[in-house]
Amino acid sequence: MPYIHQFGIVACIEKDKEYIHYEPEKYDCISVDGDLIDELSSKDFGKKIDNLKTFAHSTNRPYNNLSYFGITLIPPSSHAQFLNIVREANDDYKSEQLEELMKKIAEAIKEDKWLIHFGA
Template identity: 75%
Template sequence: MAYIHEFGIVTCIEKDKNYVRYEPENYNCIGVDGDLFDELFSKDFGKKMHHLETFAHNTNRPFKSLAYCGITLIPPSSQKQFLNMVSEANNEYKSEELEKLMKKIAAAIKEDKWMIHFGV
């Protein structure tokens, strides 16, 4: 069965809201194939990802990396690092999905908005 990780931009982050509902349509999410993400996480990308400062489900729960089976909030302060990691991975994989993810991250950076990740 195919599964995907979805990434979107949060127009207005609610500091005390628990982001626990699967609502990718609310954030204009793009998908990245789960098998591709598994492959990335098994390499250097996965090791680097454990240094990415994020939040799990709300802005009061600091986290490192992406919540594989949950919801991750990626603050603007971590997005350049995230973009660099995805760009490095795309240099090896040349994936259309990673290209779309890089564009989504760049848009979030430009707009100074938080990102949301829906794991599998």
């Protein structure tokens, strides 16, 4: 069975909340195949995503990259960088799922909201 990653928008981030429950429906998440996320973590993209400022499960836990098997909170300050990484990857892979992810990131930028990522 293929593994997937889910990305959604958090309407209002709770600063001290522990985001520990798998709730992709709550955040209107889109799905991205694990193989595509693997590609973001490899080659030249991996170096870029390793510098993506995020948080693991809580705004009290600074992190870099996506929490592959956990929950990642992506602040608005990191959206432009994340969008550029996904756009570059999509130039190589031409994926509808990466297109949808770019739309989700753009929506978060427009609304100035945090993204949430549920790992595989």
